[in-house]
Amino acid sequence: MINRIGSRTIGFENRPAILGYASVAGKKESEGLLSNFFDRIIYDEYNGKETFEEAESSLQAEALRLALEKCGRHANELNAVFAGDLLNQCTASCFGLKDFHIPFLGQYGACSTMAQSLLMAAVFVESGAANLAAGVTSSHFCAAQRQYRFPLEYGEVRTPTAQWTVTGSGCCVLGRGESKIRVAAATPGKIVDLGVTDANNMGAAMAPAAADTILSFLRDTQTVPSDYDLILTGDLGLVGSRNLYDIARQEGVDLRQVHNDCGLMIYDRERQDVHAGGSGCGCCASVLCSKILRGMESGTLRNILFIATGALLSATTAGQKKTIPSVAHLIHLTTN
Amino acid sequence: MINRIGSRTIGFENRPAILGYASVAGKKESEGLLSNFFDRIIYDEYNGKETFEEAESSLQAEALRLALEKCGRHANELNAVFAGDLLNQCTASCFGLKDFHIPFLGQYGACSTMAQSLLMAAVFVESGAANLAAGVTSSHFCAAQRQYRFPLEYGEVRTPTAQWTVTGSGCCVLGRGESKIRVAAATPGKIVDLGVTDANNMGAAMAPAAADTILSFLRDTQTVPSDYDLILTGDLGLVGSRNLYDIARQEGVDLRQVHNDCGLMIYDRERQDVHAGGSGCGCCASVLCSKILRGMESGTLRNILFIATGALLSATTAGQKKTIPSVAHLIHLTTN
Numbered sequence: 001m002i003n004r005i006g007s008r009t010i011g012f013e014n015r016p017a018i019l020g021y022a023s024v025a026g027k028k029e030s031e032g033l034l035s036n037f038f039d040r041i042i043y044d045e046y047n048g049k050e051t052f053e054e055a056e057s058s059l060q061a062e063a064l065r066l067a068l069e070k071c072g073r074h075a076n077e078l079n080a081v082f083a084g085d086l087l088n089q090c091t092a093s094c095f096g097l098k099d100f101h102i103p104f105l106g107q108y109g110a111c112s113t114m115a116q117s118l119l120m121a122a123v124f125v126e127s128g129a130a131n132l133a134a135g136v137t138s139s140h141f142c143a144a145q146r147q148y149r150f151p152l153e154y155g156e157v158r159t160p161t162a163q164w165t166v167t168g169s170g171c172c173v174l175g176r177g178e179s180k181i182r183v184a185a186a187t188p189g190k191i192v193d194l195g196v197t198d199a200n201n202m203g204a205a206m207a208p209a210a211a212d213t214i215l216s217f218l219r220d221t222q223t224v225p226s227d228y229d230l231i232l233t234g235d236l237g238l239v240g241s242r243n244l245y246d247i248a249r250q251e252g253v254d255l256r257q258v259h260n261d262c263g264l265m266i267y268d269r270e271r272q273d274v275h276a277g278g279s280g281c282g283c284c285a286s287v288l289c290s291k292i293l294r295g296m297e298s299g300t301l302r303n304i305l306f307i308a309t310g311a312l313l314s315a316t317t318a319g320q321k322k323t324i325p326s327v328a329h330l331i332h333l334t335t336n
Numbered sequence: 337m338i339n340r341i342g343s344r345t346i347g348f349e350n351r352p353a354i355l356g357y358a359s360v361a362g363k364k365e366s367e368g369l370l371s372n373f374f375d376r377i378i379y380d381e382y383n384g385k386e387t388f389e390e391a392e393s394s395l396q397a398e399a400l401r402l403a404l405e406k407c408g409r410h411a412n413e414l415n416a417v418f419a420g421d422l423l424n425q426c427t428a429s430c431f432g433l434k435d436f437h438i439p440f441l442g443q444y445g446a447c448s449t450m451a452q453s454l455l456m457a458a459v460f461v462e463s464g465a466a467n468l469a470a471g472v473t474s475s476h477f478c479a480a481q482r483q484y485r486f487p488l489e490y491g492e493v494r495t496p497t498a499q500w501t502v503t504g505s506g507c508c509v510l511g512r513g514e515s516k517i518r519v520a521a522a523t524p525g526k527i528v529d530l531g532v533t534d535a536n537n538m539g540a541a542m543a544p545a546a547a548d549t550i551l552s553f554l555r556d557t558q559t560v561p562s563d564y565d566l567i568l569t570g571d572l573g574l575v576g577s578r579n580l581y582d583i584a585r586q587e588g589v590d591l592r593q594v595h596n597d598c599g600l601m602i603y604d605r606e607r608q609d610v611h612a613g614g615s616g617c618g619c620c621a622s623v624l625c626s627k628i629l630r631g632m633e634s635g636t637l638r639n640i641l642f643i644a645t646g647a648l649l650s651a652t653t654a655g656q657k658k659t660i661p662s663v664a665h666l667i668h669l670t671t672n
């Protein structure tokens with residue numbers, strides 16, 4: 001049974017269960033702060049494939065395969081997979097998942113896609129549209145770099161506010177079975193555009209969208225930040241996280257005590273030259289499906305908000321000097 | 337209440353209602369076979385904007401505005417909009433819909449996106465996740481041409497199997513109110529890839545996916561083609577439609593008597609030099625939201641299957657000589 005809560009939040013009465021989850025990460029990510037938490041590390045950026053794009057597809061396939069394996073389910077039991085990525089026309093997902101022969105519903109919310117995919121999977125499972133559904137996203141530094149910015153060979157100099165696209169993937173399998181981790185509610189995001197145009201400062205572009213969704217959820221559920229163990233944003237990075245605190249404070253909400261950001265958690269910013277932090281659909285997916293969900297399983301985390309944020313730009317709109325509209329979707333996860 | 341029917345089909349017990357719908361089309365489309373059915377014609381390919389991409393965004397905004405107007409609803413009543421398009425990172429949708437301030441859930445299924453968006457809207461309405469939801473997609477010949485193929489100025493010579501990207505948009509508003517047209521069921525598509533690599537023959541690439549979804553639906557519901565007034569595919573065009581008949585016949589199903597294709601309905605192929613027919617997310621959206629839904633409203637059509645087909649390629653994968661994986665999603669529409 002699905003209930004609407006307040007103006008924007010969706011409540012799941014039976015709390016769909018996260019039955020299995022898995023994360024796959026690249027070499028640089030394995031040298032960061034979460035190295036012990038990933039299920040698989042891909043040391044070769046081609047992962048044995050001919051192109052970076054194919055390598056990214058293989059990350060998604062691997063994450064889905066591992067997530068299914070970890071909960072003892074088979075691909076043919078899945079009634080739907082919700083997936084997306086940053087490549088033009090979401091081809092990492094299409095090519096990565098085509099051989100599983102699962103009903104495929106492509107999602108696009110830029111780096112917010114993991115939360116969006118979980119929202120969809122939860123709605124499908126709770127409503128009976130699916131018995132078993134999966135959400136999976138990915139990003140790949142080399143594929144993203146040459147599509148959005150410059151060929152790697154160019155040796156682009158990065159600005160201090162720039163973020164580093166994570167090579168990684170994360171997958172969750174949702175169903176009605178027994179599990180410690182459950183989806184209690186979700187808030188789909190509205191597009192927010194305050195006029196930021198600097199594609200090297202996406203944290204600033206995305207912070208207002210994150211604030212809008214978080215504050216809406218708190219209003220809808222009549223809760224406060226201290227009700228949660230963790231309010232985890234997708235990839236605002238250093239600049240965007242500070243902006244988020246400022247916007248929330250103006251609305252009388254202090255997020256600093258319980259907030260963290262996947263873009264700040266994945267790398268060792270002192271050592272790894274990633275500037276403002278990590279980004280990409282694979283950033284929050286691989287962080288959620290490693291340290292965070294393991295923390296919920298072990299009981300160190302019990303009640304969290306996961307808010308993935310997306311910058312809805314393309315190389316075309318950036319070249320045309322357009323603003324960067326952004327969106328953030330929220331998932332409320334609890335343990336039994 | 338949502339019921340699973342057979343192996344892949346989703347049945348909607350309360351049959352979400354299509355409360356409002358609208359179509360917007362370009363000049364060439366207005367000179368085709370459906371000129372009297374579109375709600376608005378955009379004669380200027382820029383629609384008063386600076387770029388083709390902005391023009392495409394304005395088509396989506398206009399379709400949504402008109403669909404809301406036609407059912408007397410306001411944007412702030414919408415709990416979700418499901419939207420997508422063919423531009424890199426779905427920017428036609430993001431920029432076109434950002435000023436409506438509606439929870440935005442971007443969909444990507446290439447030219448299957450309209451059926452996918454309707455499927456999502458129906459699941460959200462039936463399950464109570466939304467009281468009112470919309471599905472909208474678009475395509476724009478000039479924006480697609482320069483992104484996927486060549487700059488217009490190049491004067492590309494087209495192959496006989498090539499299709500013409502429709503400049504157009506269509507939108508449906510779904511809810512639980514009174515309406516003659518209702519969504520009875522839906523079948524999400526699996527990705528099918530039989531190895532076609534010719535990006536100028538997307539009908540051939542998509543036909544196996546269309547056949548897979550249609551045959552699954554017929555099996556799941558234990559119905560036959562003659563149970564329907566119309567089995568309408570998205571944009572297989574001339575070549576893909578023939579391939580569909582062949583594949584279905586091999587499975588003992590004759591689709592020819594009740595089948596039509598949006599790509600064949602929109603243009604006058606004798607006069608308009610569109611080769612194998614129309615294509616693009618805006619093709620099936622504008623055909624569905626003009627002649628087809630008007631036919632259901634007037635009673636000439638009562639029971640139809642709408643199957644939008646998508647070729648899941650990008651300019652990158654085409655350049656890398658990859659195959660063209662395809663997908664087709666099905667919506668079963670009935671009148672009271």
